Amino acid sequence: MFSSHAGFRYRTLAAMRSCQQGTPMNYRGRFAPSPTGDLHFGSLVTATASYLDARANNGQWLLRIEDVDKTRTVPGAADQILHTLEAFGFAWDGPVWMQSQRDAAYLAALEQLAARGLLYPCQCSRSQIAAAAVHSLTDGSLLYPGTCRPVKGSMHVLTEFAPSAAWRLRVDDQRVICFDDLLQGTFCEQLGLEVGDFVLRRADGLFAYQLAVVVDDAEQGVNAVVRGADLLGSTARQMYLQQCLGYPQPVYAHLPLATDAYGKKWSKKRLAPALQPAEAGLLLWHALRFLGQPVPDELAGAAPGELWNWALQHWALAQVPHCITLRTPAALI
Numbered sequence: 335m336f337s338s339h340a341g342f343r344y345r346t347l348a349a350m351r352s353c354q355q356g357t358p359m360n361y362r363g364r365f366a367p368s369p370t371g372d373l374h375f376g377s378l379v380t381a382t383a384s385y386l387d388a389r390a391n392n393g394q395w396l397l398r399i400e401d402v403d404k405t406r407t408v409p410g411a412a413d414q415i416l417h418t419l420e421a422f423g424f425a426w427d428g429p430v431w432m433q434s435q436r437d438a439a440y441l442a443a444l445e446q447l448a449a450r451g452l453l454y455p456c457q458c459s460r461s462q463i464a465a466a467a468v469h470s471l472t473d474g475s476l477l478y479p480g481t482c483r484p485v486k487g488s489m490h491v492l493t494e495f496a497p498s499a500a501w502r503l504r505v506d507d508q509r510v511i512c513f514d515d516l517l518q519g520t521f522c523e524q525l526g527l528e529v530g531d532f533v534l535r536r537a538d539g540l541f542a543y544q545l546a547v548v549v550d551d552a553e554q555g556v557n558a559v560v561r562g563a564d565l566l567g568s569t570a571r572q573m574y575l576q577q578c579l580g581y582p583q584p585v586y587a588h589l590p591l592a593t594d595a596y597g598k599k600w601s602k603k604r605l606a607p608a609l610q611p612a613e614a615g616l617l618l619w620h621a622l623r624f625l626g627q628p629v630p631d632e633l634a635g636a637a638p639g640e641l642w643n644w645a646l647q648h649w650a651l652a653q654v655p656h657c658i659t660l661r662t663p664a665a666l667i
């Protein structure tokens with residue numbers, strides 16, 4: 335009697351685990367580059383993994399240009415990105431989404447949060463926040479000290495919006511947000527100690543990246559996010575926003591970040607080399623190897639179509655190295 339009960343419990347837990355960690359039904363993934371310059375090897379790694387994971391799961395792969403920060407957009411970069419992706423043989427589903435055209439949707443989400451008393455205006459300068467000298471427990475970065483946080487329950491409507499104020503989201507100080515990343519394992523973060531109330535609309539009137547990503551993923555029905563490990567630290571904030579807005583939560587897989595020859599993140603001074611369509615076959619081969627896929631030596635430099643044929647038959651997300659950073663292959667630097 336006892337053993338059958340224990341067996342039932344085991345099966346139930348196993349089923350819950352596979353449900354949490356497995357890939358979703360009706361898979362919808364996406365690739366979401368920022369048009370701040372040319373695509374580089376790191377972008378190719380992310381595009382390749384998100385594309386193959388979607389296609390291997392009979393899913394859709396959407397393309398979104400993340401140009402919500404209009405001050406960083408480089409003219410012509412979005413078109414260049416689309417041309418490069420086409421030259422490498424990527425094929426996306428549906429129209430390309432542009433964040434710069436989505437202000438109404440982001441404003442509607444802010445209004446929903448404001449109506450729940452979760453938003454408040456903040457006019458603190460960077461130096462005022464620095465003077466408070468409160469640091470994040472995780473990386474030592476500045477934590478917003480809550481200077482402008484109103485008493486709980488007070489409401490601010492967006493018509494009160496002052497041109498020079500940022501709007502911050504009140505985080506739940508006690509809540510610990512955990513998620514099982516398909517590659518990096520379990521991550522937990524207590525936003526109150528590690529981030530503080532974060533900005534959703536900046537003082538210059540632009541919507542924050544965290545808000546745009548969450549609203550777009552929900553409206554596009556994205557249920558699987560495969561992206562670079564540089565965004566691992568944003569995931570808890572995005573999940574908190576999903577919870578506040580009543581959105582479903584995608585599964586996440588954070589890929590190793592391609593670093594320079596010294597094992598460091600590519601810097602603004604020393605940019606990763608731009609992808610050259612003439613070298614598509616060789617670059618794709620290196621991207622597959624970087625992602626732990628045992629693509630044969632003889633396919634190095636083959637036509638992109640041949641590489642995609644091999645990759646679609648052999649893709650295994652579990653073979654991607656479970657690490658945060660990985661050096662860009664020496665041949666490409």
Ligand SMILES: [Zn+2]
Pocket residue numbers: 455456457458480481482483
């Ligand atoms: Zn403030």
